[in-house]
Amino acid sequence: MNNFTINSTAELIDALRSRGDHRVRLCGGGSRHHAQTARPFDSVVIALAGMNRIQRLEPDDLTCSVEPGVPCAVLHEELAAKGLELGIDADGTIGGFLAADPVTAATTGAASARSALLGAEAVLGEGKAFKAGSRVVKSVAGFDVHKLLIGSRGLLFAATLLHLKLRPRPPAAIDFCTDVMEQEAASRRFIALRSLAPAPVRLSLLFDPSGCRITGRFAGRANWVATALRSNGVREAKLAAATPFDEHSGNERLAGLVPPTQVRHLLRALPVGAFARIHGNGRCEIDLPAKATDALLRAMPELFVVAAIIGGTAVRRGQGTPLDAGAVRLDQGLKQALDPQGVFV
Amino acid sequence: MDAVLKSLIAIVGKHRAIVARDALLAWECDGFTVHKQLPLAVVAPETTEEVAALVRILHAGKVPFVPRGAGTCLSGGPTPMAPSVVIELARMNRVLQVAADDLYAVVQPGVVNLDLTTAVAHLGLHYAPDPSSQSVCTIGGNLAENSGGPHCFKYGMTNDHVLSAVVVLPDGSIAKLGSEAGPRAPHGFDLPAIFCGSEGTFGIATEITVRLCRDAEAVHTLLASFGDMPSACRAVSQIVGAGMVPAAIEILDQATIRAVEASIYRAGYPEDAAAVLLVELDGPVAVLEEETAEVRNFFAQNGALRIEAATSPTERKKLWRGRKGAFGAMGRLNTDLYVLDGVVPRTKLVEALNGIYAIGKKYAVVLTNVFHAGDGNLHPNISYDGRNVEEVARVLAAGREILQLCIDLGGSISGEHGIGTEKLEHMPMMYTEADLEVMARVRSVFNKDNLCNPDKVLPSRHGCAEVAKWPAMIARVLDGEGQS
Ligand SMILES: Cc1cc2nc3c(=O)[nH]c(=O)nc-3n(C[C@H](O)[C@H](O)[C@H](O)COP(=O)(O)OP(=O)(O)OC[C@H]3O[C@@H](n4cnc5c(N)ncnc54)[C@H](O)[C@@H]3O)c2cc1C
Numbered sequence: 001m002n003n004f005t006i007n008s009t010a011e012l013i014d015a016l017r018s019r020g021d022h023r024v025r026l027c028g029g030g031s032r033h034h035a036q037t038a039r040p041f042d043s044v045v046i047a048l049a050g051m052n053r054i055q056r057l058e059p060d061d062l063t064c065s066v067e068p069g070v071p072c073a074v075l076h077e078e079l080a081a082k083g084l085e086l087g088i089d090a091d092g093t094i095g096g097f098l099a100a101d102p103v104t105a106a107t108t109g110a111a112s113a114r115s116a117l118l119g120a121e122a123v124l125g126e127g128k129a130f131k132a133g134s135r136v137v138k139s140v141a142g143f144d145v146h147k148l149l150i151g152s153r154g155l156l157f158a159a160t161l162l163h164l165k166l167r168p169r170p171p172a173a174i175d176f177c178t179d180v181m182e183q184e185a186a187s188r189r190f191i192a193l194r195s196l197a198p199a200p201v202r203l204s205l206l207f208d209p210s211g212c213r214i215t216g217r218f219a220g221r222a223n224w225v226a227t228a229l230r231s232n233g234v235r236e237a238k239l240a241a242a243t244p245f246d247e248h249s250g251n252e253r254l255a256g257l258v259p260p261t262q263v264r265h266l267l268r269a270l271p272v273g274a275f276a277r278i279h280g281n282g283r284c285e286i287d288l289p290a291k292a293t294d295a296l297l298r299a300m301p302e303l304f305v306v307a308a309i310i311g312g313t314a315v316r317r318g319q320g321t322p323l324d325a326g327a328v329r330l331d332q333g334l335k336q337a338l339d340p341q342g343v344f345v
Numbered sequence: 346m347d348a349v350l351k352s353l354i355a356i357v358g359k360h361r362a363i364v365a366r367d368a369l370l371a372w373e374c375d376g377f378t379v380h381k382q383l384p385l386a387v388v389a390p391e392t393t394e395e396v397a398a399l400v401r402i403l404h405a406g407k408v409p410f411v412p413r414g415a416g417t418c419l420s421g422g423p424t425p426m427a428p429s430v431v432i433e434l435a436r437m438n439r440v441l442q443v444a445a446d447d448l449y450a451v452v453q454p455g456v457v458n459l460d461l462t463t464a465v466a467h468l469g470l471h472y473a474p475d476p477s478s479q480s481v482c483t484i485g486g487n488l489a490e491n492s493g494g495p496h497c498f499k500y501g502m503t504n505d506h507v508l509s510a511v512v513v514l515p516d517g518s519i520a521k522l523g524s525e526a527g528p529r530a531p532h533g534f535d536l537p538a539i540f541c542g543s544e545g546t547f548g549i550a551t552e553i554t555v556r557l558c559r560d561a562e563a564v565h566t567l568l569a570s571f572g573d574m575p576s577a578c579r580a581v582s583q584i585v586g587a588g589m590v591p592a593a594i595e596i597l598d599q600a601t602i603r604a605v606e607a608s609i610y611r612a613g614y615p616e617d618a619a620a621v622l623l624v625e626l627d628g629p630v631a632v633l634e635e636e637t638a639e640v641r642n643f644f645a646q647n648g649a650l651r652i653e654a655a656t657s658p659t660e661r662k663k664l665w666r667g668r669k670g671a672f673g674a675m676g677r678l679n680t681d682l683y684v685l686d687g688v689v690p691r692t693k694l695v696e697a698l699n700g701i702y703a704i705g706k707k708y709a710v711v712l713t714n715v716f717h718a719g720d721g722n723l724h725p726n727i728s729y730d731g732r733n734v735e736e737v738a739r740v741l742a743a744g745r746e747i748l749q750l751c752i753d754l755g756g757s758i759s760g761e762h763g764i765g766t767e768k769l770e771h772m773p774m775m776y777t778e779a780d781l782e783v784m785a786r787v788r789s790v791f792n793k794d795n796l797c798n799p800d801k802v803l804p805s806r807h808g809c810a811e812v813a814k815w816p817a818m819i820a821r822v823l824d825g826e827g828q829s
Pocket residue numbers: 025026027028029030031032033035036048068090091092093094095096097098099100101102103152153154155157158159160242255285310
């Protein structure tokens with residue numbers, strides 16, 4: 001069975017209807033398939049990168065409608081040319097980004113995949129097309145089925161059109177960092193910077209064996225950005241690019257959620273050789289030697305940390321701290337209701 | 346039923362159960378007074394465990410039930426359409442935890458929106474979503490409706506502020522959706538996002554964790570009056586087009602201004618103005634000075650008749666007084682008020698308003714407009730006498746046509762008030778059968794037996810008689826092509 005490359009919703013429906021007994025792995029840019037669970041051998045890949053049109057861009061309404069295969073880099077460029085932005089460090093294709101909902105360096109209150117997605121058109125595994133939400137900035141008509149796309153990892157439905165909320169691009173932005181600090185001081189500083197009004201639009205505490213640093217970005221009017229930099233005792237510096245995960249290092253990568261006041265406890269609990277990036281929106285990524293992961297995952301609930309393995313061997317991906325039993329039942333129920341034949345894997 | 350009631354009363358005690366017909370009248374409807382029905386009983390739990398015990402009994406007895414906060418909903422959400430027991434959550438009104446450094450609070454669902462902000466004000470924090478009903482409505486109701494408010498233009502709707510919720514599901518089991526650190530675990534779906542806006546049909550939230558926001562250094566409020574509505578709307582477009590994100594952008598039309606000025610909410614708005622535009626900016630002082638000057642400039646460029654500015658809390662309250670009291674002021678115009686809630690792309694505001702005025706004329710209804718201009722979220726308000734059945738039918742027909750107009754302009758039938766029973770008939774105007782069927786599948790995951798707030802949000806063939814009688818009457822009005 002061949003894999004499918006799709007250019008339209010009609011083609012997607014055809015492909016889903018003609019897949020026979022094969023299950024389907026959806027693929028956007030396919031940039032980071034290391035983060036997914038292993039693909040069953042009997043599955044086919046449906047690649048949506050060909051659905052790559054920006055269908056509508058309304059700068060005055062601060063909305064746009066884009067097909068899922070639009071590369072985020074292309075969208076960023078189009079928006080920047082019109083003085084707009086998504087306000088999220090999206091990578092890959094926009095559909096893949098929303099469905100993966102990867103950890104980004106955003107801070108609390110900043111735009112997120114969830115706040116950016118206003119509505120969507122999509123197709124269920126059985127080939128049924130539907131829509132939810134709307135293309136205007138505000139709508140509460142009906143249940144927000146489209147929001148289930150966020151972090152759904154291609155398991156519930158295939159998005160075919162995304163209505164997104166845009167923001168005016170701030171006139172000025174400066175990236176900053178602090179000196180290297182010890183853990184306690186860094187944790188305190190992190191909480192203080194996160195609590196500013198307005199808060200930095202990006203904020204990360206970076207931990208490596210040499211110590212901790214905080215990086216971030218102030219954005220807004222030029223005079224304020226300069227003042228914010230001065231009055232918070234940080235210096236201008238380029239934001240460090242996210243370290244790519246090295247599949248062959250013997251390490252694993254965890255993605256998770258940590259309340260800011262627990263950051264110091266989490267840092268203390270990290271094993272030797274671990275690297276961590278903890279962001280202002282409570283999300284974090286930790287790279288650590290695989291043999292230390294299980295112990296850390298076991299310790300995490302005590303620290304109010306929720307995490308799962310997103311990098312490492314295929315069999316280990318998706319394992320994580322225990323989730324609430326009721327929530328797990330609802331997750332399973334949603335999968336069963338929206339994809340009763342288990343088409344998407 | 347008697348046995349079920351006895352078991353319910355055994356859980357909460359007699360003093361927290363209401364069964365007397367007269368007393369039940371207070372629960373027969375919400376702010377949408379067209380649909381009314383007495384509940385079978387009202388019970389008022391105080392803990393998650395009590396809610397779960399009540400729901401287990403109701404589920405076992407196959408008795409429908411309806412969660413209720415303050416009953417300020419404007420779409421019939423908490424109205425017990427099927428013979429139901431109302432689970433009144435007003436007594437669950439404790440702020441359980443304030444985590445100031447983590448910027449969140451855990452509250453029971455009956456906490457009044459404004460009370461949360463008051464409770465954290467000394468910490469320099471507030472809860473951002475601020476429905477105009479915030480002095481009464483509850484966080485549980487806000488979560489269920491995904492409520493907005495004037496300041497949601499900048500800060501987002503309730504959904505953007507909910508981190509987690511403990512929920513009693515309609516079978517009486519308990520689930521925790523999300524966590525204090527964030528709504529979605531990396532190995533789970535975004536359950537808080539789908540629960541938010543489910544209008545009491547997915548279960549009962551009994552503990553809600555919401556984000557708190559740090560207060561801005563300063564707040565400036567500007568009010569400008571204009572001789573015509575397009576000028577006010579143009580000023581809004583210029584402000585947003587210049588890259589500013591004001592905390593709030595609100596417009597009142599002339600009919601609203603006059604109603605406000607004739608009421609106890611009198612705010613000194615010029616009665617000869619066709620529109621009053623309120624713009625609130627918040628942020629660092631230095632930024633506000635620049636932005637205020639720019640906004641004034643846009644006002645002037647669009648021929649503002651009068652501009653007022655306020656920086657102190659007392660002055661700002663005065664400028665907001667008329668806007669906040671607008672719905673209350675309508676009470677003077679007639680016995681009932683139908684508050685519509687359509688949304689259009691902001692660039693279509695003028696076109697939408699012209700259409701709305703024409704529809705009002707066509708159906709000879711008394712129509713006023715107050716709206717969240719930044720979001721294109723219109724609130725055409727129709728004042729009417731609910732005892733006059735013919736007038737009610739005309740009002741509903743006008744409402745239906747206004748919502749169709751919003752859809753035709755690329756918008757939505759509800760920006761923040763929800764579907765409830767009011768817009769059940771309008772859902773197929775916006776969504777196909779397939780869209781609605783997918784929504785029904787999601788509801789069935791939470792509410793398999795459809796006992797939790799039945800006959801809401803999704804139209805069904807077996808809807809209740811009270812709701813079903815209206816479409817026929819509206820059809821008669823539409824056949825007669827309105828009046829005048
Ligand atoms: C589960 C998961 C978690 C990840 N977390 C992180 C992280 O924390 N940090 C990080 O740096 N990177 C992470 N990544 C990498 C992530 O893939 C990239 O960050 C990028 O945004 C994905 O874009 P892409 O176009 O390459 O998508 P792909 O890698 O092709 O797909 C990403 C996911 O989205 C699904 N998908 C793609 N298109 C659609 C669609 N139209 N409708 C529905 N589902 C679709 C796919 O099945 C897949 O599960 C994660 C990836 C996955 C799969």
